[in-house]
């Protein structure tokens with residue numbers, strides 16, 4: 001689809017055409033967006049969506065730590081919430097309100113400073129709040145659904161809505177909220193605690209992560225969700241199934257299964273999105289053969305295979 005300024009509503013934020021997306025993703029792969037929109041704030045976003053022709057597809061991106069953008073790029077408009085209008089963080093008692101563009105780790109830090117217990121797990125998730133709300137992000141036994149109480153969003157037609165935790169239809173790394181809904185901010189609730197103890201818990205969590213995950217590589221975190229419902233003890237973790245299928249270190253082109261954590265795929269330098277996706281499918285096939293389990297992709301693969 002070729003889009004020009006004439007096809008799109010006027011905005012206050014930034015619009016660009018044929019915009020490269022690889023720099024906006026952790027994997028650093030993928031083709032361009034037909035159009036990329038960086039809204040200034042929620043008003044700009046709602047006004048744009050209310051006037052945007054319904055035949056134009058819309059895709060939202062956060063920090064890009066859980067996506068493979070395919071080599072053919074993304075059709076229609078990609079919306080990336082990055083501006084200051086989505087970057088507020090406010091503490092009220094044991095509640096914390098955060099905009100969709102706020103890094104999860106910052107929410108964990110602000111909660112610690114304010115003596116709010118329960119949000120430490122956010123320090124282990126390298127995304128932003130919008131992505132956490134969509135993915136029900138979590139780690140080490142805690143997840144977004146445990147702490148979120150209210151979510152603000154804008155629908156595909158530009159309507160502003162507020163959702164409750166129950167309306168998000170959360171399950172493991174998944175939300176049933178409409179896929180074209182864009183989350184703009186949320187309120188999280190913890191319990192009162194001691195700031196020093198919370199900060200120490202965050203430090204311990206980050207040290208553990210650094211030792212067990214390739215966090216400095218071009219990666220997308222856990223590639224496959226853990227089987228749900230879990231099977232036998234050996235089938236409860238995707239990494240165990242992948243290890244049993246002898247996939248550690250496996251390569252396709254420039255894509256490799258991490259030696260450190262075999263549920264992580266890595267772009268070793270020159271990988272394409274198609275290398276990464278083919279490697280993921282090879283792992284799935286091997287696990288199916290060895291353990292008869294069908295792994296579900298946790299990483300979102302978005303866009304056209306070829307332009």
Ligand SMILES: Cc1cc2nc3c(=O)[nH]c(=O)nc-3n(C[C@H](O)[C@H](O)[C@H](O)COP(=O)(O)OP(=O)(O)OC[C@H]3O[C@@H](n4cnc5c(N)ncnc54)[C@H](O)[C@@H]3O)c2cc1C
Nearest residue numbers: 062063064065066127128130131132134137138139183221
């Ligand atoms: C090294 C590494 C470690 C990781 N460890 C963990 C972990 O321990 N636990 C965990 O849960 N995840 C982990 N991840 C995955 C990832 O960080 C999370 O899924 C994160 O929540 C994604 O947020 P993001 O802003 O990067 O979203 P993106 O990757 O940009 O997008 C992910 C999905 O969310 C949607 N989305 C993004 N923003 C919005 C919005 N504002 N409104 C609606 N939908 C939106 C996108 O459309 C897409 O479907 C890890 C990733 C890496 C690279």
